[in-house]
Amino acid sequence: MTSPRTHPPTAGVDLYWLPLGGRPGDRGEGGGPLVRWSGRAYEAGCARHEHRQPCDLYHSALLVRLDGHVHALEMAPAWDVNGRGPGVVATGPVGARRLGRSVLFRYEVRCRVDATIPDVAGAVDSPRRVSSDRRAARTLLDLVPSFPTATWGRDELTTGEMWNSNSLVAWLLLGSGHDTGAIAPPPGGRAPGWSAGLAVASRSRAR
Incomplete structure (x- = not known):
């Protein structure tokens, strides 16, 4: 994986790290002040429990370039009006299965063609070119409809960690054969x- 830089519109997979909740004044996928404040409270609690300093929290998204098109891949709250439109591939519940009947407690897996990621201007240490391989990019896009729509914020799949937007990106990258060993969020x-x-x-790969 190379250092952050601008890439030409050829086949490739680029990873973006976006501050959770966006930066103050942002109005896109980050979720706004509520997500930002709740994320800080969550991280403060985790830091106290683990006897460490709080970290900045990030969520991730992908831009996949293939055959002259750019596919914007992300997982976001269904109530986010800035993100509504074509390209919703799947939906899932937030917090609890029974709550998912309400748009307020539902997320969307989005794959938009010839689009970009809202708040991308606020991305940190990004983009990160993960791959320039055409076959790997196609495999990743083909995987999107198969994403397990487990409950956001819960550990239904018994991994020891919650399921969320970062789970989508990590699942897609590893599932499509990309090397994820060197991928890490920005320092701190x-x-x-x-x-x-x-x-x-x-x-899934072990089966």
């Missing part, structure tokens, strides 16, 4: 849910 940051995605993808 954490990406909860990433290990969960890797764990579930590893199970």
Whole structure:
């Protein structure tokens, strides 16, 4: 994986790290102040429990370039009006299965063609080119509809970590054969849910 830089629109998979909740003033996929504040409270609790300093929290998204098109891949709250539109591949519940009947407690897996990622201007240490291989990019896109729509914020798949947007990106990358060993959030940051995605993808590859 190379250092962050601008890439031409050829076949490739680029990873973006976005601050959880976006930066103050952002209005896109990050979820806004509520997500930012709740994320800080969650991380403060984790840090106290683990006897460490709090970290910056990140969620991840992908831009996949293939055959002259750019596919924006992410998982976001269904209530996020800035993200509504074509390209919703799947939906899942947030917090608890029974709550998923309400749009307020539902997430969307989105794969938009010739689109970009809202709040991408606020991405940190990004983009990260994960692959320039055309076959790997195609395999990743073909996997999207098969993503396990477990409950966001819970550990239904018994990985030891919650399921969330980072789980989607990690699951897609490892499941499509990409090398995820060197991928890490920006210095001083954490990406909860990433290990969960890797764990579930590893199970599938082992079958």
